[in-house]
Amino acid sequence: xxxxxxxxxxxxxxxxxxxxxxxxxxxxxxxxxxxxxxxxxxxxxxxxxxxxxxxxxxxxxxxxxxxxxxxxxxxxxxxxxxxxxxxxxxxxxxxxxxxxxxxxxxxxxxxxxxxxxxxxxxxxxxxxxxxxxxxxxxxxxxxxxxxxxxxxxxxxxxxxxxxxxxxxxxxxxxxxxxxxxxxxxxxxxxxxxxxxxxxxxxxxxxxxxxxxxxxxxxxxxxxxxxxxxxxxxxxxxxxxxxxxxxxxxxxxxxxxxxxxxxx
Numbered sequence: 673x674x675x676x677x678x679x680x681x682x683x684x685x686x687x688x689x690x691x692x693x694x695x696x697x698x699x700x701x702x703x704x705x706x707x708x709x710x711x712x713x714x715x716x717x718x719x720x721x722x723x724x725x726x727x728x729x730x731x732x733x734x735x736x737x738x739x740x741x742x743x744x745x746x747x748x749x750x751x752x753x754x755x756x757x758x759x760x761x762x763x764x765x766x767x768x769x770x771x772x773x774x775x776x777x778x779x780x781x782x783x784x785x786x787x788x789x790x791x792x793x794x795x796x797x798x799x800x801x802x803x804x805x806x807x808x809x810x811x812x813x814x815x816x817x818x819x820x821x822x823x824x825x826x827x828x829x830x831x832x833x834x835x836x837x838x839x840x841x842x843x844x845x846x847x848x849x850x851x852x853x854x855x856x857x858x859x860x861x862x863x864x865x866x867x868x869x870x871x872x873x874x875x876x877x878x879x880x881x882x883x884x885x886x887x888x889x890x891x892x893x894x895x896x897x898x899x900x901x902x903x904x905x906x907x908x909x910x911x912x913x914x915x916x917x918x919x920x921x922x923x924x925x926x927x928x929x930x931x932x933x934x935x
Contacts (some may be wrong), residue, residue: 678877679707680811686720688896691798696843697733717773721894724773726811728761729881730875730901760877766835771842774838777933781831784814787912790902791856791920795879796841798895801887805843809899810836842925854906859917870903
């Protein structure tokens with residue numbers, strides 16, 4: 673989509689498209705040469721063979737929350753040490769199979785009683801380890817499972833329909849300004865029960881730093897996505913429920929909307 677209009681492009685293979693050289697320039701040429709078309713009835717998640725990775729403890733607010741929730745399990749100082757360390761926390765969040773599309777349902781894990789959304793600016797990275805664009809990510813987190821033991825992080829984070837990205841990709845060579853605002857809303861039966869925001873200026877680590885660590889010893893032949901952490905942590909008494917609508921807005925990317933569901 674460009675300037676509110678949809679355009680078909682000549683390249684039909686997503687993974688090839690994502691790894692084109694000078695992708696932004698190529699897309700500009702395609703928009704100029706292909707007339708607008710009707711909006712699609714359904715929008716798929718903008719992902720092919722890419723893995724989704726995530727970074728943790730990149731915002732001070734996230735550091736505080738994770739120290740508090742893991743203190744009784746003996747991990748209270750782990751996250752403080754990560755926040756201050758040179759090496760960031762990086763972990764695999766999802767393979768394409770576990771990614772819900774924009775507008776699609778996200779899963780409430782049955783063995784968790786404390787599930788929260790984590791709104792995150794997400795980097796689009798090609799196979800040359802270049803940041804070629806940005807999207808919005810909703811990184812569901814089961815805070816009670818991770819609080820039980822920090823070694824349970826993968827179970828707290830990775831399960832079917834545990835993440836969504838979209839509503840599309842913003843392809844541009846320029847970095848997002850530090851004033852970029854990430855806005856989270858959660859609606860329950862039409863009533864807003866969470867309304868909070870943060871800015872990229874509150875991130876301790878830069879996108880380039882995170883990508884540098886991620887790609888040190890990992891190759892991504894089809895490219896990958898990297899979620900950059902959250903600076904919004906709902907109140908301790910908050911937990912997502914079936915039917916909740918989660919809305920994450922980052923201008924100029926758009927708004928990612930998902931509904932929570934019990935499967």
